[in-house]
Amino acid sequence: AQSVTQLDSHVSVSEGTPVLLRCNYSSSYSPSLFWYVQHPNKGLQLLLKYTSAATLVKGINGFEAEFKKSETSFHLTKPSAHMSDAAEYFCVVSDYNAGNMLTFGGGTRLMVKP
């Protein structure tokens, strides 16, 4: 069975400082991993995804994530936070053996202070 744990339910940073949102996963096969962002009262937008190519994945809006198999982690980072980054972020795993069904983490709410 696959599962995702987002280690922080809330993260608060100051504008211009780095962002780190942590994610650990469990999967029986080689997983595909995604980060989605949800702005208030909006749908989910794909930030980036990993599908067994390069372990460092670059996404939109300056975000990137590194797949570390030995640590079963897929942490999301950004060098410098912007006010518009304030949103809910979801780490998601998809396993070929589970019919490519998406399993979502509990979400991390990112707050950006001026």
Place this chain on the structure above:
Amino acid sequence: DTAVSQTPKYLVTQMGNDKSIKCEQNLGHDTMYWYKQDSKKFLKIMFSYNNKELIINETVPNRFSPKSPDKAHLNLHINSLELGDSAVYFCASSQTLPSGGETQYFGPGTRLLVL
């Protein structure tokens, strides 16, 4: 030129009523999904349809009945609405890839409030 659209955006109704939510995708994808997001923002798959056939049916009360008239549409009908059905319902679509890992594209959500 919305890729995945849902109607209505908001739905307020009384307990016991029957309601439908519609979803359409213009991406030419072969698979569509319904997800439920609860008040704590937790997202869980409800159904998945591939080429109009039910593929995934998670533990969902049979008051919920999905209908896929064609590959571009997946509607969700809910009978005898209960307070606990209040949530945001998201439709999504994807194109099956041989190796898996396909990206799902989400609609804007339908906010259902049952009074």
